[in-house]
Amino acid sequence: MARAERSDLLPRLAEVFREHGYEGASLSLISQATGLGKGSLYHFFPGGKEEMAQAVLAEIDGWFAAQVFRPLREANDADADAAVAAMFGTVAAYFRSGRRVCLVGALSLSDARDRFGERLRAYFAEWVVALSQALVRAGHPPETADALAEEVVGGIQGALVLARALDRTEVFERILAGLRDRCAIRP
Amino acid sequence: MARAERSDLLPRLAEVFREHGYEGASLSLISQATGLGKGSLYHFFPGGKEEMAQAVLAEIDGWFAAQVFRPLREANDADADAAVAAMFGTVAAYFRSGRRVCLVGALSLSDARDRFGERLRAYFAEWVVALSQALVRAGHPPETADALAEEVVGGIQGALVLARALDRTEVFERILAGLRDRCAIRP
DNA sequence: GTCTATAGAGTGATAGAC
DNA sequence: GTCTATCACTCTATAGAC
Numbered sequence A, B: 001m002a003r004a005e006r007s008d009l010l011p012r013l014a015e016v017f018r019e020h021g022y023e024g025a026s027l028s029l030i031s032q033a034t035g036l037g038k039g040s041l042y043h044f045f046p047g048g049k050e051e052m053a054q055a056v057l058a059e060i061d062g063w064f065a066a067q068v069f070r071p072l073r074e075a076n077d078a079d080a081d082a083a084v085a086a087m088f089g090t091v092a093a094y095f096r097s098g099r100r101v102c103l104v105g106a107l108s109l110s111d112a113r114d115r116f117g118e119r120l121r122a123y124f125a126e127w128v129v130a131l132s133q134a135l136v137r138a139g140h141p142p143e144t145a146d147a148l149a150e151e152v153v154g155g156i157q158g159a160l161v162l163a164r165a166l167d168r169t170e171v172f173e174r175i176l177a178g179l180r181d182r183c184a185i186r187p
Numbered sequence C: 001g002t003c004t005a006t007a008g009a010g011t012g013a014t015a016g017a018c
Numbered sequence D: 001g002t003c004t005a006t007c008a009c010t011c012t013a014t015a016g017a018c
Helices: A006-024 A027-034 A038-044 A048-074 A080-094 A103-109 A113-137 A142-166 A169-183 B006-024 B027-034 B038-044 B048-074 B080-094 B103-109 B113-137 B142-166 B169-183
Strands: none
Touching (some): A006 A027, A006 A048, A027 A038, A027 A048, A048 A103, A048 A113, A103 A113, A103 A142, A103 B103, A103 B142, A142 B103, A142 B113, A169 B142, B006 B027, B027 B038, B027 B048, B048 B080, B113 B142, B142 B169
């Protein structure tokens, strides 16, 4: 039986935090989800629950940097519009059409915001900047691109809230389609 | 010393739930915030913390019904556009430009969603329907009004997430201005 | 006495830290 | 596994209004 590695634990840890939030993710739930005893968990994360959540946030940040932010930044003028369109597909798949919560957004609304403040800020700030730059390269006026990017990134978070409250994934899909439409350049 | 009444407690209770979430709102915090001992709290809310949260949600629902949903529903064709505009002002004031969390939205993302599912669903469903009807009366095509209403109600929730994560109230104001603009009829 | 509101010690269960 | 702290909650006791 192969020994566990810290990086192998992160996806399961992330699911527990997404499903139960920071406070609701008890060590016994985490222990159950990972199959590891408390002793092993403290071996991998000496800082306890806070370090586990920080590691999860760092991994989410890394995934979005590679799969979402970088493609937006690296697109040139010719494929910037396609990169923006691809972002909506990537995001819809990641959030499973609204069935999966955005941990960063959920923590931003929760009591744990102060604990992870800078990480939450950096995630959304990087997303807005990368999207705004891609929108400009796609032909949007620079003076409105920042506001549009904020509206889109916020709109995705709102779509998650609404789809979850109404328990209807179509709402998520429909809002994302509308946002994608607003990013398209009209001749 | 005047005796407390259940209805006097609700605003303070609501603040505790908004600031700490359902799980984070411990009875000792609630006791401290209300100045009441556990005995008094269980006198008013025999069902404990869950009944407290249900009562808070019912009051929030009632406030929005009177201040937001009803004005939208009662507007006639001539003042529907003004009613929609007024909604944005009411909402911005209620959420203190993004400094205050929407308890309904936060619970929808949290572990407590299943506990309050129907209440959360009803709140957003009523908001979307009332707004959509007002948009139609203001002159929007009926076939796109539902989607626009979802985009606006979701957009407000997303604006709260983003403004809180970035810790910038201007982001909330700017997104709401953009949404209000999308509700205006263009000749 | 009854009713309503109050306070808080005490319950077992479970939390996170180690 | 062991630790202490804290959780939601119960229970008893007490106050004054009627």
